[in-house]
Amino acid sequence: MTAAVTEVAVTGVGVVLPGLNEPGGLPHGPVAGAAPVDPAALIGKKGLRFKDRATQLGLCMAKAALTDAGLLGPRGLLVPGDRVGVVVSSNLGNADTVCRAVATIAEENTGALSPMDTPNASSNIIASEIAIRFGLRGPNLTVCNGVTSGLDALRWARLTLRSGRADHMVVAGVEPDNDITRRLTGARMVDGGAAVVVGRTDAVGAAGPRLLLGPSLRTEKLPDCAARLADAASGPARDAAAGLWLGAGPSAVPPGAESADLSGWGECSGALGLLQCATAVAWADSGRTEPVYALLGGADGEASGTVWTPPERAV
CATH class of the missing domain: 3.40.47.10 (Thiolase/Chalcone synthase)
Structure with missing residues (x-):
């Protein structure tokens, strides 16, 4: 099938x-x-x-x-x-x-x-x-x-x-x-x-859908992953500065964009990506229509990133 x-x-x-x-x-x-x-x-x-x-x-x-x-x-x-x-x-x-x-x-x-x-x-x-x-x-x-x-x-x-x-x-x-x-x-x-x-x-x-899952990407470094996510968000349909960034350091967040830090819960390890997704659902449920950008990665290892979109913002 x-x-x-x-x-x-x-x-x-x-x-x-x-x-x-x-x-x-x-x-x-x-x-x-x-x-x-x-x-x-x-x-x-x-x-x-x-x-x-x-x-x-x-x-x-x-x-x-x-x-x-x-x-x-x-x-x-x-x-x-x-x-x-x-x-x-x-x-x-x-x-x-x-x-x-x-x-x-x-x-x-x-x-x-x-x-x-x-x-x-x-x-x-x-x-x-x-x-x-x-x-x-x-x-x-x-x-x-x-x-x-x-x-x-x-x-x-x-x-x-x-x-x-x-x-x-x-x-x-x-x-x-x-x-x-x-x-x-x-x-x-x-x-x-x-x-x-x-x-x-x-x-x-x-x-009904609460949040649409967009494509994900992997890079060798976290800053590269953040930059590629921002590039993917450019254009009339999406603006990287009009959204929520999760897991990105201050230097990686586009000027004017919002960010959220989940580190206060302790070392999240394998749970962090799902906690980010739950945060994105809350963002969409609150009526926000801008995309959510999620990043995971260490200073010296591979990084993973994705874009999630509230249903009203489907492109």
Whole structure:
């Protein structure tokens, strides 16, 4: 089956952060005094035992996004499960499980490993558990390639939809905060993240598109990526100075453009691209019609960028 349309849109969003469950508050930073997210309070205790922190958080945000998109009701999925896939972005999601297993093998032997803990050592555990929980039988994969993985996960979801292999994709970005992740990164992690549901515009149904996903690009350096995004925005249809820039340093933001900083939530790693997308949805939901430019990349590594457009600005 080949998709007849090329447009891909965000139709639902779920934010799971301490003290925050909607995207509009993301640019304002952490909620003072907020307690850590309690997954059992969001989706119930059933099925959470023996699952690692990142998987529990991922289940919460996937449920919120699917519900927001109108694809999940009280009795389960409202569309054919074989037409819904999952992409998860997480670089450190199960690092605590892997490190614990390695330590157990080194100190004792493989026989000392818990059979209930072993499945959590799979890099794809979050995506597979989301699929099992909600009956999503479409393509299923995990992206864990460093700082750009959030936007790369959205790119893979878009490619999957445009190929006709699915009608909807759940894309989640999640990172846990624990002793292992802090030791590996030297920083406090976000302990949460965001998920969006993206779908082809001919399959989004009554919910309608919230945000259109434009093409993405990759470069060797972040400044080059920012410059190419600005060039792509030039012309009468788009003005790089009339929009929102996410993830760009002050020197890369065109004069007069708005920017938002999500760094206050801690080290976001694989969750950052999805938190950026959730911020863009909030921008569009607020009535803004200008594009949103998102960038991810380090000082010395590859960079990824994309342009998201409120539906009224489709070109």
